[in-house]
Amino acid sequence: MKKLFVLLLVAIVTLGLVACESPTTGTPSKSGGLITVGFAQCKADESDWRKANTNSVQQALSKENGFDLILADSNNDAAKQVSDVQGFIDQEVDYIIIAAVNVDGWDTVLKNAKDAGIPVILMDRTINASDELYECWLGSDFYGEGVKATEWMKKRFSGGTPANIVHLQGQLGASAQVGRTEALEDAITANGWTLLAQQTGDWSTDTAKEIMSSWIQQFGSDITCVYAENDNMADGAIQALEEAGMKAGGDDGVAIISFDANRAYLQMTLEGKINCNVECNPLHGPKVAEIIKTMESGGKPSKTETVEESAFFYDTITQEIIDARQY
Numbered sequence: 001m002k003k004l005f006v007l008l009l010v011a012i013v014t015l016g017l018v019a020c021e022s023p024t025t026g027t028p029s030k031s032g033g034l035i036t037v038g039f040a041q042c043k044a045d046e047s048d049w050r051k052a053n054t055n056s057v058q059q060a061l062s063k064e065n066g067f068d069l070i071l072a073d074s075n076n077d078a079a080k081q082v083s084d085v086q087g088f089i090d091q092e093v094d095y096i097i098i099a100a101v102n103v104d105g106w107d108t109v110l111k112n113a114k115d116a117g118i119p120v121i122l123m124d125r126t127i128n129a130s131d132e133l134y135e136c137w138l139g140s141d142f143y144g145e146g147v148k149a150t151e152w153m154k155k156r157f158s159g160g161t162p163a164n165i166v167h168l169q170g171q172l173g174a175s176a177q178v179g180r181t182e183a184l185e186d187a188i189t190a191n192g193w194t195l196l197a198q199q200t201g202d203w204s205t206d207t208a209k210e211i212m213s214s215w216i217q218q219f220g221s222d223i224t225c226v227y228a229e230n231d232n233m234a235d236g237a238i239q240a241l242e243e244a245g246m247k248a249g250g251d252d253g254v255a256i257i258s259f260d261a262n263r264a265y266l267q268m269t270l271e272g273k274i275n276c277n278v279e280c281n282p283l284h285g286p287k288v289a290e291i292i293k294t295m296e297s298g299g300k301p302s303k304t305e306t307v308e309e310s311a312f313f314y315d316t317i318t319q320e321i322i323d324a325r326q327y
């Protein structure tokens with residue numbers, strides 16, 4: 001009887017230990033040997049850049065590569081994105097990737113992830129929260145991108161043409177918008193340029209085109225520069241200018257500044273319609289996969305990883321550069 005009791009006790013203790021094993025240190029939570037990753041994307045098909053980014057993550061975190069990727073598309077709704085992340089915590093995924101719609105509003109849900117032992121990787125966008133609440137951030141220096149654009153503007157407007165700028169912002173509160181806007185505002189102050197108007201075009205071609213058409217009615221040929229915070233919005237502005245019979249780009253048209261440098265828009269740069277296109281690399285998938293594999297084998301990724309990026313100009317870009325482009 002005593003022997004039976006001891007055997008029972010050993011069995012209970014062993015079962016208890018297995019059940020308590022943490023989802024990040026052991027394998028019991030892995031579905032069929034795959035690493036389960038919840039991916040909270042802003043809006044999977046929002047822009048050419050965002051589509052390339054979504055594809056990159058889906059390809060790198062495929063089943064063949066050992067991952068079970070669950071994509072939650074917030075449709076650029078910040079509150080929905082926070083609840084998507086809470087949903088991943090409730091599902092007990094192994095890792096969470098976030099491309100944050102908004103810099104704010106993350107403290108509670110990230111504390112919940114930490115308490116649940118689920119590592120969070122921030123991809124693309126930064127947030128306003130303690131860096132103890134996430135493992136690492138991988139993305140672009142958005143302020144630095146804006147500086148590259150304003151450096152080109154300094155040369156363009158050094159010869160006497162006044163810099164009268166209309167500014168199409170990204171979705172307000174996204175770190176890409178915050179950084180690129182801050183760089184422009186700093187340069188406006190430093191160089192005495194004129195900001196005619198500023199409004200969000202929500203990263204969208206159609207919205208940007210509508211806003212630009214109303215600015216053309218209001219300011220007409222006083223506009224000498226469009227600073228559009230992504231390729232899709234630059235395209236909308238160019239369409240509005242051309243429909244109004246105004247020249248976009250080149251040496252003597254309205255100067256067009258864009259960000260992202262997706263292939264189709266680099267072609268527009270070669271055609272001269274976009275003067276300065278600042279690169280923002282969306283191909284984060286392979287690096288995210290590498291970061292997760294590092295953590296799986298007990299390693300610690302660097303807290304911050306900024307992607308190397310450059311800028312392309314209408315008078316120096318070549319077809320070879322465009323043909324070599326992956327996105």
Ligand code: AHR
Pocket residue numbers: 046047048049050124125176203229230231259260280
């Ligand atoms: O965060 C990167 C930015 O977000 C890209 O410029 C834009 O196109 C996207 O939505």
